[in-house]
Amino acid sequence: MAINAPTAGGTAALATAGREPSRAAQIWKSFSRRKVALAALVVLLLIVLACLLAPWVAPYGPNDGAVTDRLKEVGSAGHVLGTDEQGRDILSRILYGGRLSLLSGVLPVLLASVIGGGLGVAAGYFGGWTNTIIMRALDIVFSFPAILLAIGISAALGPGISNIIISATVVFIPPIARIAESAAKEVRKxxxxxxxxxxxxxxxxxxRSHVxxxxFGKIFVFSTSQIGVCLMVASGLSFLGLGVSPPTPEWGFMLNNLKQLIFVNPVVTIVPGIFIFLTSLSLNLVSDALSDALELKR
Amino acid sequence: METILEVKNLGKTFPIRNFIGRTKGGVSAVDRVSFSLGAQGTLGIVGESGCGKSTLARLLMRLIEPDTGEVNYRDRNILSLSGGPLKEVRRQIQMVFQNPYSSLDPQMTVLDNVAFSLWANGSGKAEARQAAYEYLDAVGLSRTHADRMPGSLSGGQRQRVAIARALILKPEIVIADEAVSALDKSVQAQVLNLFQDLKKEFALSLIFISHDLHVVEYMSDEVMVMYLGRVVEKGPTERIFGNPAHPYTRALLASAPSLDVEHAGSGAPALAGELPSPLNPPSGCRFRTRCPLATERCARETPALTEVGPGHQAACLLIEESKSA
Structure with missing residues (x-):
């Protein structure tokens, strides 16, 4: 949220001299005071970076399996997080799979923020009939349990990561629209x-310029808090077999695949789950702290 | 004096709806208000909170659509305009709002808050900002203030920004709705004097709305006293304050705290009781429930404004009676 500060050349130095710290600096100061959130941010950045850089970071290819390396324990030499039933390195698959998983966590929320935010702002700002029509229509969508609705849409559209993204987007539009509507209503007064x-x-x-x-801050904070939830919804759909098809790696689907090893190699089985959990938790901690930090300046 | 704004029979009733949306009565916020504003004159509007002063201001600006009446700006009825011509006329009438903590966008710099008015009228970013610097300068704010966010300014400084924003469109009329009520006494004086100076500098006509009698007396050439949506008395400032005709004006003057010893013992009883609900205003004269002189007739008949002196009118049946007697 860069706020443009036009300064005519000559007075620039004068203006910056006695200036209070910028808004971004203040938010960062308040955010970094919370050590837990800071740690969560570091974890999150590590996971995201490692996944994005998977081709360079991962020790093996995602689908490289060796029969001799099957069912290795967590902590085995050469396979830090073990291997699956086809001898594929779990760490490598986690890193490659994270790209799809993170995408299916972030993209629906992003799309829903744009669509839901737009609908909510229109409803909140114009009020009256516009509000009634938009918000009641969204209430219908909202009245379904989120996960069931997502499963329903995904099942209807057929398996595939793009359909997971579509169904998750639909699920996240109403709550974001509600936040945007109530915020816009407040500003309108x-x-x-x-x-x-x-x-x-x-x-x-x-x-555009006032509302x-x-x-923005309110929607941004709420949306970030939904990324973790969305990640779990998307993984859940994938776990049910509505997502990627083998052998593409994806956290939810890996969890599904590894569940057959639960008595053979229980620790390896829960590795994708731990990553889903860690990412989701870090996201929530970060968004929580961010919400407090933004509140400070309101 | 040339008349710049003439208001005739302006009225607004806010409908009250029950839970299925059917109208079940209304709040009569402004009822048959007429007045005229002379070019470069100042009209003060006084009354207690809830008497319809702010609604009147919003009706003049067409922020709320009136039910009845006319608002003629230089002989054009604003209420019949729309689109381009309305936008043109709106530029000529600007408003300074009551609450300087809500009237500036907290997420925009002071400069952009002022420049926004020009952007809204199709001017370029750079030239609007240049003009904004000039107007901020005119209200006594330096360039160091311009780049700050409104949150770091004091109430008085914020109100100066709001004044600059109103002036940047070069209006002929500025409506100040309780513009100094939220400020400290010492700051009030500065802002009032700023209004006086700017009025001369930019040849403005002012409508100055306040519940504070001292402020209105200091600022205005003419005063209009409102009670529950109606005008009860209007006239030149000296006459209203020196020789009030309506019992409400007298009571209002008597209840205002004063350090002036001569005015202290004016004899009229101070205002007692609560303002009746505008949802169900008293019949006849709306002031009768609190009026020490009310008779039975006041409940039956609605008084009209009658001449009590040169340019001085009051709406009270007792005055009508004493004149006809």
Whole structure:
């Protein structure tokens, strides 16, 4: 959220001299005071970076298996997180699979933020019938249990990662729209909106320059908190076989695949689960701290 | 004096709906209000909270659509305009809002808050910002203030920003709705004087709305007293404050704290009781429930504004009676 600070050349030095720390700096200061959140951020960055850089970081290819290396324990030489029933290195598959898993956690929330945010802002700002129609329609979607709705849509569309993303997006639109609606409703009452109207600004300009700017923080914080949930929903769908097809690695599907080894090699079985859990937990801790840090400046 | 704004019979009733959306009565916020504003004059509007002053301001700005009446700006009825012509007229009437903590966008720099008005009217970013610097300068804020966020400014400074934002569109009329009520007394004086100076500098006509009698007396050429949505008395400032005709004006003056010894013992009883609900206003004269002089007739008949002196009108049946007697 860079806020543009135009400074005419000559006065630039003067203006920065006695200036209070920027908003970003203040948010960071308050965020970094929470050690747990800081640790979570580090964990999250490590996971994301390792997954993105999988081709360079991973010790093996995701589908390279050797029959001689089957069912290795966690901590075996050469296979830190063990191997599966085909002798494929779990760590490598986790790293490669993380790309799809993280994508299916982030992308639906991103799409839902844009769609749901837009609907919510329109409903909240214009009110009246617009509000009734949009919000009641979303209530219908919201009234289904999220996971069942996601399973239903995915099953109807057929298996595949893109369908998982579509169904998860649909599930996350209503809650995000609700947040956006209530935030936009609140901002609409402010006198600076009235002032903007008296200056002759149209609704489009007011929404773009005043409303969105003032509710961005709220939507952003809420959406980040939903990424963890979305990651679990997507993994869940994948676990049920609605996601990728073998041999593509993906955390939820790996969990499904490894569950048959639960009596043979229980520790290896839960490795993908641990990654889902760790990522989700870190995301929540980070978004929690972020929410507090942003609140500080309101 | 040339008339710049003429308001005739302006009225607004807010419908109250029951839970299935059917109208079950209404709040009469502004009822048959008429007045005119002379070019470069200042009209003060006083009354207790809830008497419809702010609604009146919003009706003039068309932030709320009136039910009845006309608002004529230089002989054009604003209420019949829409689209481009409305936008054009709106530029000529700007408003300074009551709460400087809510009237500036907290997420925009002070400069952009001011420049926004020009952007809304199709001006380029750079030139709007340049103009904003000039107007901030005119209200006494330096360039170091311009790049800050409103959150780091004091109430008085914020109100200066709001004034700059109103002026940047070069309006002819500025409506100040309780513009100094949220400020400390010492800061109030500065902002009031700023209004006086800017009024001269930019040849403005002012509508100054306040519940504070001292502020209105200091600022205005003419004063209009409102009670529960109606005008009860209007006239030149000296006459209203020196020789009030309506019992409500007298009571209002008597209840205002004053350090002035001569005014202290004016004899009129101070205002007692609560303002009745505008949802169900008293019949006839709306002030009768609190009026020490009320008779039975006040419940039956609605008083009209009658001339009590040069340019001085009051709406009270007792005055009508004494004149006809």
């Amino acid at each position: 402010e006198e600076f909106i009235e002032a903007a109207k008296t200056s002759g600004a149209g609704a489009g300009l007011i929404v 969105l700017r003032n509710i």
